Amino acid sequence: NRYITIKNHIDAAPQHSDFELRSSSLSLSLDPASDEVIVKNLYVSIDPYQLNRMKSYSSSQKSSEFAVAITPGEDIDAYGVGKVVASGNPKFDKGDIVAGLLKWGEFTVVKPGGMLNKLDPMGFPLSYHVGILGFSGLTAYAGFFEICKPKKGEKVFVSAALGSVGNLVGQFAKVLGCYVVGCAGSKEKVALLKEKLGFDDAFNYRDEPDLESTLQRYFPEGIDIYFDNVGGDMQEAAVSNMNINGRIAVCGVISEYTDREKRAAPSMIDVIYKRIKIQGFLAGDYLNLFGDFLSTTCDHLRTEKIQPLEDISDGVESIPSALINLFRGQNIGKKIVRITEE
């Protein structure tokens, strides 16, 4: 069983030298009384928060129950889809397609109580269930509908807009009838946002030296909703362009994951005068919405109101690059690694 681990804690932008491909022997026969399940991993999710789990957490920042710290040398868990190859658990049979907490490797031994469910692909590719129909999708859905409470016609700004969560937030907002502007890190991404995903407008934040006036230009009547995936300077600029009773969903602060100096310092006087609601959230708290989210998103996919956007690389050895590239903006949509062919 080949798997990826970290050689050391990572407190800056991740590099190839931080990772290692290891192998261990794994017997595919199980004691029937073990209650364990062995899953052949097919697709695994690559997510920015994994980097936060790799930090040393020496002083102020702590590992949390939501992002359990990874010890160098250990295998690394991640959401994924796989196929059962051996089962001592009566709920699963050999051959079942499952989704749950797997490993960044070729196989996962799921212990009793581990997060694992049978998966009905509902006619969609299995990879969709890692991204658009999995946790990234739920994050976009819960964050946009529950936290932002959008109304038709409102003006919505999304950062990291061509990323896994961001592109869906923008697409949900368009289906609802909002005016949507996204920002992303290249002109190719900007073109995709406007031409493929139907955003009303988009800009490359790397070309904009003064983000506050950039947002004024794109939102002359102000922003009602900001879906924040990046934190840092963009969050400050967004706060100063928000309308009265605006809402900000703080989904992620990726600009701070590799650079702790980058923390946002939004103007609190704006927050007060404009009665802005700023709320952080964790998708895992909204599992109760999973059914609604899934049926809405499947309908939108079938009627082509929204487009899936996936960025798939192949093989367990491609996992480090996949993660590294998230912090270089080199993914287009949901980053997934296909461990092996179905």
Ligand code: NDP
């Ligand atoms: P993405 O697919 O959006 O990939 C990350 C993107 O972030 C990159 O493509 C890049 O795009 C952008 N980026 C990278 N570094 C920087 C930087 N320094 N400044 C600005 N942008 C940067 O990832 P996800 O959609 O999976 O995640 C988006 C955010 O949502 C992350 O912050 C993540 O941690 C958070 N998240 C939160 C969850 C929750 O429950 N709260 C659940 C899932 C994700 P570009 O070219 O535009 O720079």
